[in-house]
Amino acid sequence: MIDLRGKSGLLIDDIPEMRSALRIQLADAGLEKCDMARTIKEAIERISTNRYDLIVSDYNLGQGADGQQLLELVRRKQVLPMTTAFMMITGETGYEQVSTAAEYSPDDYLIKPFTAETLRSRLERVLERKAALKPLFQQLGAKGDKNLALEACATLITTQPRYLTDILRIRGQLLMDLGQTEQALALYDMVLSQRATPWAEVGKASALAAQGNSDKAQGQLQHALETYPNYLAAYDTLAQLVEKTDKVAAQAIVEQALKVAPSTQRQRRLGGLAMENKDFARAEIAFKRAVEKDRTGFFKEHGDYAGLAKSCSEQGKFAEAMTAIKGMGQHFANSPELSARQAAVESQVLAKAGKTTEAKAALERALAVHGQSPLDPEAALEIASACFANGDSARAKNIIQAVAEDHQENGGILAAAHAVFHAAGLGDEGTAFLETTRKNMIRLNNEAVGLARSGELEQAITMLQAAADRLTNNAQVAINAALAILMDIQRNGMKRDRLNKAHAYLLQAHRANPTHARLPEVAKLYRTLAPADAAPLQIG
Amino acid sequence: MEPLVATSIHDIKNSLHALSSWLGEAERQTPSPALSEARSLANHINGQLVQLLALYRENEGSLRLSVDDRDLLSFLEELRLEPTGRHDGSITVTYDLASADALGTWAFDAYQVKLILADALRNAVRHARGDVRLSLSTPAEGGIEFQITDDGPGFSEALLSGEQSAMSTSGSGLGLRFARLIAARHRTPDGRSGELLLDNQGINGGARLRLRLP
Numbered sequence: 006m007i008d009l010r011g012k013s014g015l016l017i018d019d020i021p022e023m024r025s026a027l028r029i030q031l032a033d034a035g036l037e038k039c040d041m042a043r044t045i046k047e048a049i050e051r052i053s054t055n056r057y058d059l060i061v062s063d064y065n066l067g068q069g070a071d072g073q074q075l076l077e078l079v080r081r082k083q084v085l086p087m088t089t090a091f092m093m094i095t096g097e098t099g100y101e102q103v104s105t106a107a108e109y110s111p112d113d114y115l116i117k118p119f120t121a122e123t124l125r126s127r128l129e130r131v132l133e134r135k136a137a138l139k140p141l142f143q144q145l146g147a148k149g150d151k152n153l154a155l156e157a158c159a160t161l162i163t164t165q166p167r168y169l170t171d172i173l174r175i176r177g178q179l180l181m182d183l184g185q186t187e188q189a190l191a192l193y194d195m196v197l198s199q200r201a202t203p204w205a206e207v208g209k210a211s212a213l214a215a216q217g218n219s220d221k222a223q224g225q226l227q228h229a230l231e232t233y234p235n236y237l238a239a240y241d242t243l244a245q246l247v248e249k250t251d252k253v254a255a256q257a258i259v260e261q262a263l264k265v266a267p268s269t270q271r272q273r274r275l276g277g278l279a280m281e282n283k284d285f286a287r288a289e290i291a292f293k294r295a296v297e298k299d300r301t302g303f304f305k306e307h308g309d310y311a312g313l314a315k316s317c318s319e320q321g322k323f324a325e326a327m328t329a330i331k332g333m334g335q336h337f338a339n340s341p342e343l344s345a346r347q348a349a350v351e352s353q354v355l356a357k358a359g360k361t362t363e364a365k366a367a368l369e370r371a372l373a374v375h376g377q378s379p380l381d382p383e384a385a386l387e388i389a390s391a392c393f394a395n396g397d398s399a400r401a402k403n404i405i406q407a408v409a410e411d412h413q414e415n416g417g418i419l420a421a422a423h424a425v426f427h428a429a430g431l432g433d434e435g436t437a438f439l440e441t442t443r444k445n446m447i448r449l450n451n452e453a454v455g456l457a458r459s460g461e462l463e464q465a466i467t468m469l470q471a472a473a474d475r476l477t478n479n480a481q482v483a484i485n486a487a488l489a490i491l492m493d494i495q496r497n498g499m500k501r502d503r504l505n506k507a508h509a510y511l512l513q514a515h516r517a518n519p520t521h522a523r524l525p526e527v528a529k530l531y532r533t534l535a536p537a538d539a540a541p542l543q544i545g
Numbered sequence: 546m547e548p549l550v551a552t553s554i555h556d557i558k559n560s561l562h563a564l565s566s567w568l569g570e571a572e573r574q575t576p577s578p579a580l581s582e583a584r585s586l587a588n589h590i591n592g593q594l595v596q597l598l599a600l601y602r603e604n605e606g607s608l609r610l611s612v613d614d615r616d617l618l619s620f621l622e623e624l625r626l627e628p629t630g631r632h633d634g635s636i637t638v639t640y641d642l643a644s645a646d647a648l649g650t651w652a653f654d655a656y657q658v659k660l661i662l663a664d665a666l667r668n669a670v671r672h673a674r675g676d677v678r679l680s681l682s683t684p685a686e687g688g689i690e691f692q693i694t695d696d697g698p699g700f701s702e703a704l705l706s707g708e709q710s711a712m713s714t715s716g717s718g719l720g721l722r723f724a725r726l727i728a729a730r731h732r733t734p735d736g737r738s739g740e741l742l743l744d745n746q747g748i749n750g751g752a753r754l755r756l757r758l759p
Contacts (some may be wrong), residue, residue, distance in 0.1 A: 097555070
């Protein structure tokens with residue numbers, strides 16, 4: 006049995022009476038070292054500065070926020086390590102949303118009312134599980150290595166058979182992340198041959214889709230949802246698949262998922278799909294909910310206000326649109342991204358309202374920020390939309406090309422880039438344009454690798470360095486730049502300044518995509534060539 | 546927003562939760578059988594409200610089970626902590642956990658199934674002479690089966706033949722209807738579903754309740 010006495014905990018609840026009652030129950034159970042947080046803000050501060058063994062959070066946290074959103078936020082930003090247990094306390098309504106949570110589930114949940122004995126037994130169980138699977142959870146965080154995590158799974162299956170299901174579930178996800186879809190599919194089939202369970206149904210569908218069998222995957226998911234209508238991961242995965250071919254159907258699926266669990270993230274997704282489907286009234290409602298429901302400000306994004314403004318303006322509600330743009334400025338801290346985004350959205354609204362001169366002026370303001378500071382892809386694409394709205398399609402395409410080249414391997418950003426074309430009524434042209442960009446990037450990489458192979462290493466290095474210095478989010482280019490340099494060292498002898506360059510490019514690639522399939526191989530080459538006193542490479 | 550019936554049930558449940566906490570606090574300060582009985586009753590009322598809500602939602606077409614994997618051993622150990630009534634120690638409740646340990650996990654709606662089993666246990670304890678047993682097995686046709694048996698007089702003929710809908714003549718039949726509904730709503734993608742089976746093949750001809758989940 007785990008002794009709770011030495012453990013440190015954090016209790017999150019917005020209602021003072023509930024907090025003190027639960028605090029007493031936790032102390033009775035042995036958890037004496039326990040911090041408390043009243044709000045999302047306090048909780049995030051505490052989690053960011055302390056390392057806890059256990060977090061106990063109520064589902065309802067007031068201000069339109071809930072514990073599930075908090076969990077998703079801190080896990081996604083990797084502030085909360087997987088070695089820390091997260092337990093959710095929930096009433097019956099929250100239970101449906103917590104127990105079937107999609108991507109980030111709590112380690113356990115407890116439904117009110119519960120007795121002190123039940124609480125104690127749950128706490129012990131969840132901490133026992135965290136301790137037993139520690140070698141695995143350690144490899145699942147920001148500094149973890151997915152290949153080592155797979156190895157840990159293999160070991161733990163024999164040493165901790167009690168947690169077989171947990172291990173298989175994580176192993177399936179790891180195999181998918183690492184692109185080993187054959188093995189993932191085999192794992193899910195093996196589980197399903199023994200019993201029916203929703204996670205393996207969804208996992209199997211994802212594996213089928215990854216192998217290009219999208220129709221079969223969709224059928225599998227639709228079938229699974231008839232059996233498990235609350236299983237959110239099935240809706241999310243199905244919407245993702247359907248979105249590629251039928252955005253109207255995808256919108257309907259997200260609507261269904263929202264009935265199960267109304268999260269800000271799903272409202273945003275619904276708003277985006279409704280915009281693409283030109284269902285502006287629905288988009289307005291969705292973005293409005295995203296903006297209004299979360300009064301903590303931790304879960305909404307610039308894009309929610311931008312979406313609200315644009316959906317209003319498309320319906321001729323220009324005053325509401327301008328209010329939304331103002332709201333964006335009031336709710337977020339000042340940054341180049343914010344001012345560029347505000348100006349770009351304003352420009353689109355003004356253009357729609359027929360105020361050509363003012364629209365141009367706003368666009369110039371956005372472009373001025375773009376020229377001065379590097380922007381995130383969302384803000385850059387907003388400026389591209391504004392360019393289209395002002396009839397400057399050449400400039401729009403320049404911006405989109407830069408974004409697409411930089412984020413060539415990021416499907417989400419490429420889809421957003423296409424949506425910009427689509428909104429401008431240029432969907433087909435956008436498809437062709439992005440395809441050309443993709444081919445150009447492949448050609449650049451192939452040409453450089455070809456040059457390197459035929460001995461023209463200097464030329465290859467010059468070409469790839471130029472590309473890697475321009476496209477800092479493109480892991481592929483950075484890896485090839487490092488490879489060309491390392492090949493040169495291998496052939497022509499050590500040059501320390503070049504070795505340092507290769508090191509820097511590998512770090513750049515890791516920042517852009519830590520799980521890039523070719524990263525381990527080139528990192529290995531670096532380690533082989535680097536002398537003992539060179540900078541060590543703590544990646545891949 | 547859910548209609549008045551559903552939101553009212555939630556309100557009542559919240560008050561009940563507060564009541565239960567106060568009773569727990571009182572029991573901590575001065576333990577007494579009466580307080581323990583009162584807390585057990587508050588728990589029972591909470592369960593009935595949940596059952597009522599489920600039946601209401603079924604009527605509205607909005608009842609959806611939350612099925613996911615659950616460790617069977619920890620599930621049954623927690624069920625054991627539920628109050629079953631009759632605190633005089635005259636009834637022995639035996640839990641056979643061996644197969645739960647061997648089976649590991651199963652996918653089901655643990656919240657609703659726990660209510661069914663807690664209710665069935667309470668009922669068995671009320672009617673038993675001295676023995677109640679709970680066990681888990683894997684029937685030949687697949688799935689898992691929770692079985693609760695007692696050594697009482699058994700279910701009435703009227704109940705077994707379907708003429709009577711409640712486990713006791715005074716009851717409303719809420720618990721039984723809920724159990725049948727939740728059992729049937731457990732389904733698998735290949736079309737199997739759960740069921741509730743009642744007969745008098747318990748201990749010495751006593752009642753036997755079997756809950757099968759696919």
